[in-house]
Amino acid sequence: MxxxxxxxxxxxxxxxxxxxxxxxxxxxxxxxxxxxxxxxxxxxxxxxxxxxxxxxxxxxxxxxxxxxxxxxxxxxxxxxxxxxxxxxxxxxxxxxxxxxxxxxxxxxxxxxxxxxAPRHDYLSGTGGLDGSTTAPAFSLDRSKRYFAVLAALCEPRLRGTPHAPVPTVDQVADRLRAAWPAASRTSVQWNIDYLAVKLRLKPGPESADPGPRLNGKKESLVSLALRFDLVREDDLAVLAAPPGRVAR
Incomplete structure (x- = not known):
């Protein structure tokens, strides 16, 4: 072959x-x-x-x-x-x-x-191993608004401009408004803060340690998402979804 x-x-x-x-x-x-x-x-x-x-x-x-x-x-x-x-x-x-x-x-x-190199080889089955399945490294729901925010942050680099600056919060809100009319600076920033915790860039609310201040939060999210293919070019379709397609 x-x-x-x-x-x-x-x-x-x-x-x-x-x-x-x-x-x-x-x-x-x-x-x-x-x-x-x-x-x-x-x-x-x-x-x-x-x-x-x-x-x-x-x-x-x-x-x-x-x-x-x-x-x-x-x-x-x-x-x-x-x-x-x-x-x-x-x-x-x-x-x-x-x-x-x-x-x-x-x-x-x-x-x-x-x-x-079009050939892709994959494991077939679980190999008969007992026990619970391995927890996913990053659990993201592509129907949620936080994922649309992450996609908007990654969009310029996924469109083929590898060194493009990460969009500002206001630019993300403007980009999302077609699919999410109520998008605002405050709501986008809330989702960015939530992503930083969800992707373990910051400790969660159950931790007594707030962790160090995270400078360049948006840049860190984009870098992590692109490095591990958490957002791909196909995912940018969520940015053009009609109102109601992205879950609350």
């Missing part, structure tokens, strides 16, 4: 469809300027004769940078700026992204290879 698909850079500006190279687990693909020493020939004078090697492994892949001088960058096009740098000479760097873009610096140009 193929697990990795490599889409080479176009050979012409008008090339409508690029061929795909499929790799099964354990198979390797070498790429570079030399037509004789590589599986994928990249015709650019700025690319090393033997530039790199991709190896398929089940549900992920590894990249070896065979260049002596150039650092390669592997970008996650869906990850709001997430990337991995592979230094010159680095072998077998694991790449965790389902969709990846290898960026090759080439004498003033930036060439790209797309690599897809």
């Amino acid at each position: 193929y697990s990795i698909i490599v889409v080479p850079p176009p050979t012409t500006e008008d090339e409508p469809n690029r061929r795909q190279i499929r790799l099964a687990p354990g198979e390797r693909l070498t790429f570079g300027r030399s037509a004789h020493d590589n599986d994928l020939h990249i015709t650019h004078d700025g690319v090393s004769r033997r530039a790199g090697e991709i190896t398929a492994h089940g549900a992920f892949w590894i990249l070896s940078n065979l260049s002596r001088e150039q650092t390669y960058v592997v970008e996650n096009p869906e990850g709001a700026g997430e990337h991995v740098k592979v230094a010159p000479g680095r072998l077998d760097a694991p790449i965790p992204f389902e969709f990846s873009r290898i960026v090759l610096p080439a004498a003033g140009d930036l060439l790209t290879l797309q690599v897809w």
